[in-house]
Amino acid sequence: MYEGAVQDLIDELGRLPGVGPKSAQRIAFHILDSDPADVQRLATALTEAKARVRFCEVCGNVAQSEKCQICVDPRRIDSVICVVEESKDVVAVERTREFRGRYHVLGGVINPIDGIGPNELRIRELMTRLQDDTVKEVILAMDPNVEGEATAAYLARLLGSMEIRVTRLASGLPVGGDLEFADEVTLGRAFEGRTLVGS
């Protein structure tokens, strides 16, 4: 449709999640209209983020070094782990200020259609963290949708045989929604009213 570099830019932008062809075109022309210095800043932010951001070796959250800021924080409680799907969910839970424990980021949810099974998620790493009896409660904070529920049910079964309290966020979260979009009050209440899973 367009010549060379313009079309390449539109194609690359169009591969981003949530960016359709029309948005890709609009962003591309916005970039072409921008100051070279602004475009350079964007390009630097992209390459720097990719080069410098890594994933915490303990919890899987985004980090600037081997461990993330939450894992190295001595004020956090070691006996509770909140299991979430993605790093953005850590941010959502932190915003509520209801939770002072540690996190575990799965890196997604079980989704057979996309070929994602338990082995593609950081479940083995979670089980390793639970070996030494430090953790007394695991809070399953998956999104309240089909894949989130299936993943929580899988983990609840897996953890059922261990001497650990397994809880699930209380209802009140919009069904079919995304944790990240729940407002702080609703998510905070869901935390307070979390319920025990299984027996």
Ligand SMILES: [Zn+2]
């Ligand atoms: Zn961490």
